Amino acid sequence: MSHPISTQNSDAAFIVDWAAHSAFGAVPGTSGVDRQAASAADGAQRAWFAELLTGRGFTVHRDEIGNQFGLLELVPGAPYVLTGSHMDSQPTAGRFDGAYGVMASAYACFRVADELRAAPEGARFNLAVVNWFNEEGSRFKPSMMGSSVFTGKLGLAEALATPDPRGATVAEALGELGELGAGPVFGAASGRSVASYAEVHVQQGRSMEEDGVTIGLVNATWAAHKFEFRVSGEQAHSGSTLMAERRDALLGAARLVVAARELVDEFEPGVLHTACGELNVYPNSPVVVASEARLLLDLRSPDAAVIRAAHASLMETVARVEREDRVTIEVIAEHAWDQNPYPEDGVELARAVAAELGLTHDRVMTVAGHDSTNMKDQVPTVMLFVPSVDGVSHNLAEYTRDEDLLAGIAHLTGVVRRLAAGALTAG
Amino acid sequence: MSHPISTQNSDAAFIVDWAAHSAFGAVPGTSGVDRQAASAADGAQRAWFAELLTGRGFTVHRDEIGNQFGLLELVPGAPYVLTGSHMDSQPTAGRFDGAYGVMASAYACFRVADELRAAPEGARFNLAVVNWFNEEGSRFKPSMMGSSVFTGKLGLAEALATPDPRGATVAEALGELGELGAGPVFGAASGRSVASYAEVHVQQGRSMEEDGVTIGLVNATWAAHKFEFRVSGEQAHSGSTLMAERRDALLGAARLVVAARELVDEFEPGVLHTACGELNVYPNSPVVVASEARLLLDLRSPDAAVIRAAHASLMETVARVEREDRVTIEVIAEHAWDQNPYPEDGVELARAVAAELGLTHDRVMTVAGHDSTNMKDQVPTVMLFVPSVDGVSHNLAEYTRDEDLLAGIAHLTGVVRRLAAGALTAG
Missing domain, CATH: 3.30.70.360 (Alpha-Beta Plaits)
Incomplete structure (x- = not known):
């Protein structure tokens, strides 16, 4: 089968958008960023990202803990395939950690949306991109705050009252940016539900680079x-x-x-x-x-x-x-x-997509936590890695090659396509 | 000889003033203080201290690095006997460190002033009390800032530009309190000079307490x-x-x-x-x-x-x-x-006063630096210690008994009396 991609959602377009995206919070004289949760840079980037999403026909919503969603309803009332990561960073960090996952998710959804608009009969689920709030936990603790509240693992009131070192709370910081929503975007009250979740992240280690692996099939957390x-x-x-x-x-x-x-x-x-x-x-x-x-x-x-x-x-x-x-x-x-497995059927789905695309792949464990660590306990989940040069992480000099960024998008697109057609969901 | 003390400057009056003085920056539930340099508490205490000085006929001046002086001119144009210490504290500290020395100096000068007003022919020098700015160096580094600028060991511009951890400079912090003077209070331009210097401080160690010594004759710095x-x-x-x-x-x-x-x-x-x-x-x-x-x-x-x-x-x-x-x-x-001696003639003068008053005394070294460490290189200087219970220092629980506080004032009064009559100064 063939899946034409509009010029708008081409690899070349991604590279241009990726460069624009990496300018938010850029640290002068480096290729890295300082874009802590609910900082001015985070707010500016969220505004830019909202424009990108609405330009492709997605509607932008934020929930009561500042998670930012782009929604595309293709099948009225159907559950959503959700995919994303986080755009916040450590105080001085690389531009790929988290941010690549959000942008790759957006492009994967844009491409699958093009396909489903052209052939609406193939759509079983709707599509959603997510930029989780405060995955890093450097300004506000704990880390993975947005996805923890989303999955009910952390209380909303406790999260909103969390102060940064200067005493500003999460509620105040998000409120100042206009990024604090009135209520849930998913869940019973909203009328929307999540069918499945997928995330791609740069590996924060060097094993894939050393082993010549382009797509990491994440099967467990340390x-x-x-x-x-x-x-x-x-x-x-x-x-x-x-x-x-x-x-x-x-x-x-x-x-x-x-x-x-x-x-x-x-x-x-x-x-x-x-x-x-x-x-x-x-x-x-x-x-x-x-x-x-x-x-x-x-x-x-x-x-x-x-x-x-x-x-x-x-x-x-x-x-x-x-x-x-x-x-x-x-x-x-x-x-x-304890050692914490990812669901085996998600690993197998990711393997099949990599095989179809001819991308080298292997099972890898993650040492670091990710938002998918929260999501995998609630819905069918696929977690992917692309390589990082020398495994440099939480460092201004973090780097992943363009060809690996693009391979990751191609792969995630294949995963989202299958999830949107009903893979991993019963019935 | 006998030196009657007015009721106003009696031991009982000191105890009352000392209690009032210790309330500035008091840490609730403790007997200690938080009165960092140029903080609001420091400013309030300076205002209170200025009132105390003016009430006894002293004029209050501050110099261009925020050192606070109380001057009493008894012999027009003559040099001044200067005595004092510092009222600023570590972030959480005892109420005696530095502050006792300033208050003891004020009372010693008040008493000697009473004597000299009654018998003006005995006065050879004028009297000055000093509250040195930022001896502790916790908010603004380095320590002993006020006396270092006064003695030319630290540049004024550099000191004024020193930022605290939040970026406020010394000049800004002193300016906000109205405690930044226009220029020197002593030195050629002012027409005033310092004849000699004396300081008393609580010992920041327990050797005097263990040895039963009331007055420490400080003869060297470690x-x-x-x-x-x-x-x-x-x-x-x-x-x-x-x-x-x-x-x-x-x-x-x-x-x-x-x-x-x-x-x-x-x-x-x-x-x-x-x-x-x-x-x-x-x-x-x-x-x-x-x-x-x-x-x-x-x-x-x-x-x-x-x-x-x-x-x-x-x-x-x-x-x-x-x-x-x-x-x-x-x-x-x-x-x-290097190990740094105090002038031997000052030690001998302090010994003679202690002997005259029947106070136990011994030579001691100081481990900590004091403003007198700066002054002793420029003018004849006497440095004294009184005991501190268990040697507790830079701690909310720091404590010196009233009888030792009063003995220190009696002794310092004797030292200031001799200095005002010309002791330690040539000619």
């Missing part, structure tokens, strides 16, 4: 255990207080950061990733022994048994630091998940 | 070497990036914090104090390997040879961390001083 620790000591003059009398919270926190790295060496290479990316110190003053430090510390592994063993070892370190450095260490938040 | 390090790595996804490929700036910084503590154990107990009280991480986000961390690290010792050996050992650690953790570590600022 297990993870994430902690927020509070280390409590006692303020003192950092010059005159005798060393033995100090209770230094920053010292305690630093020992945990070092211990997290050393934990990795207790296991086989590659089976445990640990990280501390955020550490806040109080009062954080040159001549004061810190009374409090808070840090986020993550353990990740494809193997849940490794996580459990690493957790036990970490807690031994915590007890030793408390004793030797005379500080108190509490876990004030934690969040864990 | 040697110190202070560093600001910048650790540079590379942003990456903190979940998916292989451990061996990371260049984690926060890990490198944490290794330095731990190394600073471990350095102490290479020397005899008590001869080396190390500290890191401030650490800032970028981008400080939950799922990003940090690309940069900056930390302040101090080495202090009464023995300059210990500082040199500790410095050499620290630099070996820096080289090892750079190699093993694949980060770059630069010293972006450093500041060192």
Whole structure:
């Protein structure tokens, strides 16, 4: 079969639109972006994206947590095939992470819409593109906020009241941009429902590039255990207080950061990733022994048994630091998940599309979470990766080649075409 | 000889004024304060202090870096005996640090002023009280800013342009409070000069309390070497990036914090104090390997040879961390001083006053810097300590007993009386 693509939705048009899209929040002198959730750059980009969608006949809606949707109703009253990702970024980040997934979804829907308009009898479902709010969680925690509220995993009121470091809430920030909708776009009250979900993302690792794989068929998420620790000591003059009398919270926190790295060496290479990316110190003053430090510390592994063993070892370190450095260490938040499979029929559908298009493909696990991690628990879901050069991620220099971007769109188009025709949905 | 004290300037009056004074910036539910330089609380307290000074016949002036002076001209055109300390505090701090010294100085001057008004023929110099701007250096760096500009050790323009963490400059913050003066209060242009300087401070350690000493005769400052390090790595996804490929700036910084503590154990107990009280991480986000961390690290010792050996050992650690953790570590600022004596004739004058008053006394070194550290290089200077319970410092629970506060005022009054009569000044 052949699927003509209008000039408007050609690969060349995508490349032009992609360049325009990457200018929002662009960091001067780099190829990366700073486009945190509900920032001015995020708002400007949402306005641009809304124009793109309406120009192709989609209607634009936003829900009560700021998720942005483009809807095309082809079959009145029918459920929607939903596809998308997120346009928000870390404070300084690459231009592909999330954003590529939204733009690829838009182009996949534009192309399938052209086909279904030309042959309406093939349409079983309607089409929807989504730009999920605040996937990154850098300005407002937790991450994957928009898709978590959408899937009922996070309460709306709690999410809207979440403050950024300066005290502005999600509700205020979205309200200022005019991006806070009045209510749900999907669900019983709206009269719309989701039939299935698809997402494409750049791989945040280098295995596909090394293995020569163009399309990653994501079949599972790594297990993870994430902690927020509070280390409590006692303020003192950092010059005159005798060393033995100090209770230094920053010292305690630093020992945990070092211990997290050393934990990795207790296991086989590659089976445990640990990280501390955020550490806040109080009062954080040159001549004061810190009374409090808070840090986020993550353990990740494809193997849940490794996580459990690493957790036990970490807690031994915590007890030793408390004793030797005379500080108190509490876990004030934690969040864990086991190795988490994606539905096998979605993986098989993606494999079949890749085979049809002659694209190299393989099953891959994802270490990072994605909005699809929320969606896959509710509706049939397909998750795809395209390669990232050197696996560089959360970095201004993140890069994916044009040919891989275009192959990902071609593949996602094939997935959306099948989903719109009823694949993965019963009956 | 006998020196009657007016009811207005009695010990009882001081206790009342001290309680009023401690209310500015008081932290609810504690006995401590938050009164950072040029904060609203600092401004309110300055206004209150100006009223206290004018009520006793002093004229209030502020100079071009916000140092607040109370002047009493008894001998037209003669130089001034200057005495004071600082009223600004760390973000959460005790109510004695600095503030006691300013209030003790005011009361010492009030009492000596009473005496000299009653017997004007004894006055050789005029009297001045000073509240130095920004001794703590928590909001605006460096510390001892007001006395450093006053003594020409720091440029005025540079000091005025110093931003706080939110970007407000010293000039803006002082200007908003109406505490930025038009020009110098002392020096050639003003027609006023300083004959000598005296300061009293609570000890930020427990040696005097342990030894039963009421008046500390400060005879030297510890040697110190202070560093600001910048650790540079590379942003990456903190979940998916292989451990061996990371260049984690926060890990490198944490290794330095731990190394600073471990350095102490290479020397005899008590001869080396190390500290890191401030650490800032970028981008400080939950799922990003940090690309940069900056930390302040101090080495202090009464023995300059210990500082040199500790410095050499620290630099070996820096080289090892750079190699093993694949980060770059630069010293972006450093500041060192050798063991630094106070003038011996000032120590002897303070000893004589203590003996005359029957107050227990001993020579002590100061680990912390004080505004007198700047002044002693320019004019005859006396530096005094009173005890602090358990040596608690830079802490809301800092405490000095009333009897020690009053003994310190009695002693400082004796020192100011002798200085006003010409002690320590040639001719």
